[in-house]
Amino acid sequence: MELAQVRLLVSDFPACYRFYADVLGLKPQSGAAEGPYEKFSPATGSAGIALQDRAMMSQVLGELGEPASGHRSLVVLRVDDLDAHCEAITARGGSLVHGPAPMTDRMRVAHLKDPEGNLVELQEWLLLRG
Template sequence: MELAQVRLLVSDFPACYRFYADVLGLKPQSGSQEGPYEKFSPATGAAGIALQDRSMMAEVLGELGDTATGHRSLVVLRVDDLDGYCERIAERGAVIVHGPAQLTDRMRVAHLKDPEGNLVELQEWQLLVG
């Protein structure tokens, strides 16, 4: 088994598309800015993030509402330079809600939300010296 992608069900597809492409800088697969589906890939790594219009999945399953309540996901992205990346995405409109801060002895994190309120965690792993 392998992870193919994390898919987020969103209500405002264009706003979320712009966030993942323009603010976070992930590469869209097809450029489908209006939806109903798009996959984004980081510069490195195999797994990606996909957006899917929430109403499309509601039709398929007949059980999801048009809007989510509470935190329904946490997208985790690893970056090499957490402080620098946070500065760059803040210049492009991201609002960092926590950090950058040390989380463990080997990891620093920062958190932000996409336009739908999905949490995004940025991680920077540090080598242990000793």
């Protein structure tokens, strides 16, 4: 298992994009200033910080309250075999809240929550960026 990113669920995507790109100086992966997703890379290391539009994740999971009462972040772990990891997690007492299911044409995902209610995403890349 490899830590892929910490993803922040945001309501004002453009403002957050400007903060991470312009204020912190992190390099955006695609330049998607209006969202719904962008990954920012630090100068060194492979993991980064990503922004995800809260409304998009709400559609995927069928729930996500506003920031005061809802999720603020999403820990993302990249795995080679999503189905095998999901089976192992449920065998160890974990409970999936979504998936395994396609997220995009590039990946499949599954979601679960930690004891505090924080979201964890397991992602299996189907196609790597060229």
